[in-house]
Amino acid sequence: MAEHTTAFDRRKFIKGAAVATAGTMALGCVGAAGADDTVALSAETVNNGSWAFEVAPDPVSEDQIAQTYEADVIVIGAGVSGLVCAASATEEGADVILFAASSTPVSRGGSNHGIGTKMHERLGITDYTKDTISGMFKRELARNGYLVDQKKWWRWANNSAPIMNWLIDLMEDAGYTTTMEIGYDDPDGTFTAHPGSHNWVEVCDGVESGARTGENLVMNLLADKVQAQGGTIHYKTVAQYLEREDDNTGRVTSVVALDPDGNYVRYVGRKAVVMATGDFSANQDMMAKYCGWVAPLLQYNEIDYDAAFQFGGLGGGDGQKMGLWVGAAWQRCQPNAPMIDAVGPMPYRQSIADFSGLLLNKKGERYSNEDTIFSYGTYAMMMQPDMTRYGIWDSAYATWFPQWETFGATIVENEGKNFFTPEQYKEQWDANVENGTFVKGDTVEEVLAQLEGLDAEQAAQSVARYNELCAAGYDEDFHKEATLLAPIAEGPFYGCKLTMGPANFLCVTGGLRTNEKMQVCEEDDTPIEGLYNLGIMAGDSYGNCYNFAICGHNLGMNCITLPYLLGKELAEA
Numbered sequence: 119m120a121e122h123t124t125a126f127d128r129r130k131f132i133k134g135a136a137v138a139t140a141g142t143m144a145l146g147c148v149g150a151a152g153a154d155d156t157v158a159l160s161a162e163t164v165n166n167g168s169w170a171f172e173v174a175p176d177p178v179s180e181d182q183i184a185q186t187y188e189a190d191v192i193v194i195g196a197g198v199s200g201l202v203c204a205a206s207a208t209e210e211g212a213d214v215i216l217f218a219a220s221s222t223p224v225s226r227g228g229s230n231h232g233i234g235t236k237m238h239e240r241l242g243i244t245d246y247t248k249d250t251i252s253g254m255f256k257r258e259l260a261r262n263g264y265l266v267d268q269k270k271w272w273r274w275a276n277n278s279a280p281i282m283n284w285l286i287d288l289m290e291d292a293g294y295t296t297t298m299e300i301g302y303d304d305p306d307g308t309f310t311a312h313p314g315s316h317n318w319v320e321v322c323d324g325v326e327s328g329a330r331t332g333e334n335l336v337m338n339l340l341a342d343k344v345q346a347q348g349g350t351i352h353y354k355t356v357a358q359y360l361e362r363e364d365d366n367t368g369r370v371t372s373v374v375a376l377d378p379d380g381n382y383v384r385y386v387g388r389k390a391v392v393m394a395t396g397d398f399s400a401n402q403d404m405m406a407k408y409c410g411w412v413a414p415l416l417q418y419n420e421i422d423y424d425a426a427f428q429f430g431g432l433g434g435g436d437g438q439k440m441g442l443w444v445g446a447a448w449q450r451c452q453p454n455a456p457m458i459d460a461v462g463p464m465p466y467r468q469s470i471a472d473f474s475g476l477l478l479n480k481k482g483e484r485y486s487n488e489d490t491i492f493s494y495g496t497y498a499m500m501m502q503p504d505m506t507r508y509g510i511w512d513s514a515y516a517t518w519f520p521q522w523e524t525f526g527a528t529i530v531e532n533e534g535k536n537f538f539t540p541e542q543y544k545e546q547w548d549a550n551v552e553n554g555t556f557v558k559g560d561t562v563e564e565v566l567a568q569l570e571g572l573d574a575e576q577a578a579q580s581v582a583r584y585n586e587l588c589a590a591g592y593d594e595d596f597h598k599e600a601t602l603l604a605p606i607a608e609g610p611f612y613g614c615k616l617t618m619g620p621a622n623f624l625c626v627t628g629g630l631r632t633n634e635k636m637q638v639c640e641e642d643d644t645p646i647e648g649l650y651n652l653g654i655m656a657g658d659s660y661g662n663c664y665n666f667a668i669c670g671h672n673l674g675m676n677c678i679t680l681p682y683l684l685g686k687e688l689a690e691a
Contacts, residue, residue, distance in 0.1 A: 169403050171435065174443035175359055178374065184381035189215040189350070191688050192373060192387035193394060194357050194437065196223045198333070199653030199677040200394030201340035202285075206685025208347035215385060216344060217352035217375060219395075219423035219436070223337035226396070226426055226625070229299060229315040229670025230336075230678060232282030233275055237298050237316060241529060246312035248275045254311065258668060261494070262661030265451040269634035270659055273683075274675035281682045282316060282674070285336070292339055294318040297332075297528035299669055302470050302491065305599040309491050311470075313529060315670035354378040356423075357436055360391065360649070362444040370444060370649040387648060390688050393638075394652040394681070397625040398435025399456075405431075405626065409453045414505065415623035430620025437655050438629040444649070447631035447641040449657030457624040457664045460496040463555050464509040464614050465543065467519045470666055472496075474602045475511040476584050479503055482576030484584065487596040492666035496622065505618035508569050510562070510581060514608040516540040516547070547612055557613045562606060565613040572615070581606055625654060627664055627672065632656040636684045652681045 191207050193200045196218035204216045218224075234247035255275070259266060286296050299315035317332040345351060354377070361372045361384075372386040385391075398404040402418050417430035425432060442448070464473035472495035474488050479502040486498040499507045516522075522538040538546065550556040557568040562581050566574040587593045588605035630638050630651055637645035656676045665671055 169407060171401060171403050171439050172442055177359065177361075178382050182382045183374070183384050184377075186384045186386060187215055187350075187352075188386040188388065189213045190387070190389045191215075191392060191685075192217075192385045192390070193392045194218070194373060195394035195396065195653070196220055196337075196341065196351065196353070197226060197394055197396060197653055197677070198337065198340075198673060199681045200392070201337060201344060202678050203392055203394065203652055203681035203685040203688075204344045204349050204351075205340050205347070206682045207689045208344055208349040208685075210686055210689035211348075212389075212685070212689035214344065214349040215352070216349060217355040217357075217385065219354070219356040221353050221424055223334075223341045224424060224426060225333035225337045226432065227670070227673045227677070228317060228331075228333045229673060230282070230285070230317060230333075231314045231668055231670035231674030232278045232316055232678075233314060234279040235282045235316065236286060237282075237296050238313075241298065241313070243312060246314065248279070251275060254668075257308070258665045261665060261667070262455075262663065265658075265661030267632075267634065267658040270656070270675065270680065273634045274679045277683060278674065278679050281679045284682070285678060286316070288339060288343065289318045289336065294320050294332075294335055299528050300469050300523060302468050302667070304491075305489070305601045309667055311667050311669070314668065314674075316674075317528065319528075352377070355383070357393075357395065357440060358382070360440045360444045362646070362649075366445045369647040373440070389691055390648055390650055392636075392650045392652060392684070392688075393437035393440065393655065395437030395655060396433035397627070397654050398433055398438050398629060399623070399626040400431040400433055401435040404435045404438070408448070408629075409456060409626050411453060412456050412458065412623060412626075415456075415458065415618060415620055417620045427624070430623055432625045435629070437651055441630040441638050441649070441651065444646065445640055446638045446646060446649070447643075449628050449631055451628070451658055451661050453662075454626050454628045455660035455662060455664050456626045457493070458496050458618075458622050459492045459624075459666065460499050460507070460616055460618060460622050461492060463550060464616065465511065465515065465522070465547065467522060469523045470669055473509050474598075475509055475515060475604060476581065476606060478508045478510065478572070478577050478580055480506050480508075480571050480573065482573035482578075482580055484580050484595065487593075487598045489598050489602055493663050494666075496618070497663065499616075500618060504571075506571065507616055508572050508577070509614045509616070510565065510577075510606055510611070511604070511613075512606045512608045512611050513544065515604050515612075516544045518604045550614075551612070555614065558610050559613075560609050560611075562611050565611045569613050569615050627654055627660045628657045629655045630657050632658065634680075635687070636680055650684060652684065653677050656680070 190213040193204045193216040204214045207214050297317050297319055298313045301313040302311045304310040318335050319332055355375050357373050357375045359374055360370050362370045370391050372384050373391055374384050377383050400421055421434045466473050470491045472490045477488050479485050517540045522543045551558045557565055559565040566577045585605050588603040591600050636650045638649040638651050639645050653676050
């Protein structure tokens, strides 16, 4: 056969291949032998190729720069991390300009974790401090395979209390009430977590805002604080590329952006350029390279810089790309950890718990110990055919626990919020039957027959086996905690089907190589002078999964504590 070569265009390859397996295919060879259009890949050809996002744009000419702005610190992005950094720096007298692609401050979270804060003191929680968390940290580090930068974690832990107290004071001085999300009480202690996720509420016309909306209060207050302290904010301004001296070997001095009128402008940071531009989950090529295994959960919407909670893909990786173009290294741990969960809509007993009744796959087989939380149970589900699971439970399940929590359930001055009684929760189940989310039947068989795609015959056998284990009080198959062995025996019975999709994917974590002081680093870990990044884009904060066992960890660490410290350090430099 005559030898021939084909130019390797990775972008076209990814689009022509199944993106879900792109990361796997890149490690071997693909294609049918003998096909004229086949491109054979090897480690050498893959490593020598370039993705479209890795190719820097040509810089614009000087005569195209309509205006130059200069400040001690340039911050890119009006999310929590960028605003906290700007507020901290201006508080110390630094000259700061923050610009953002969004038209307003944008909140993309709602849980702010702190350790040993004044809120803990108010609630009488005295055993959750920087001196008591070693065991919890070890468990979470192990779940991440220890593939994280521990320096970030411990720097956060050691500084969390005074910095969260700073934010509490700001919010309460403005008239808002501090709340704390309820912790998690695991029967066998594996996932037990103290309350630590802070938020703020206001009451307007009798309606209380909370974890889902309270972050907007933080954002707006921080933006006002930055400007009151002499800082400047420019909205609807999109960063294009960084400028680094000496052919990308020296200091990062500035960033070129497009202003609202479509003009090129330059922002010069005398001390620093700080990127806080969000994740890269809406960039198909970046996700194929760095987190290809979650491709079935992505929908690649057009980038909306004003989007808050947007599932299925959010950010375009603007900051990550700009960093790569000036020589930044990617984080060590790959693939990057996504934030995913499959909690709802099945009934779960505590805020961060997963459904702890009987779970089956499409084959009608039980596949796991159901006693998990958030994403950990989700990963087990993603291992099943079509990433689909079925929950089965009975009427008595509502009384198995004295109270039921909703996501974001909070504590306000020792008063629990957002609880459901068993009776209220059953009413919610029936409402879900009416809207088609749940199915209901007088017999288990009737429920199983209504669950589309389920092998009802095998499922009936699995239910019978599960009931045997419940009667014995010992789960010899998967060893679930005995207190969670609720039988499926009292009708009417309920069921629910859940298939993973875009609604279960929020964002992807990490990106550029980043040290504990938020400096962006080269391949040999040398910091790039003048360049920093914050928030969810900080590399090696998470290993193979986002640790929902510390609710609000990313906001508490990468978006509040470490940005606050950076702002202070830059002001003092």
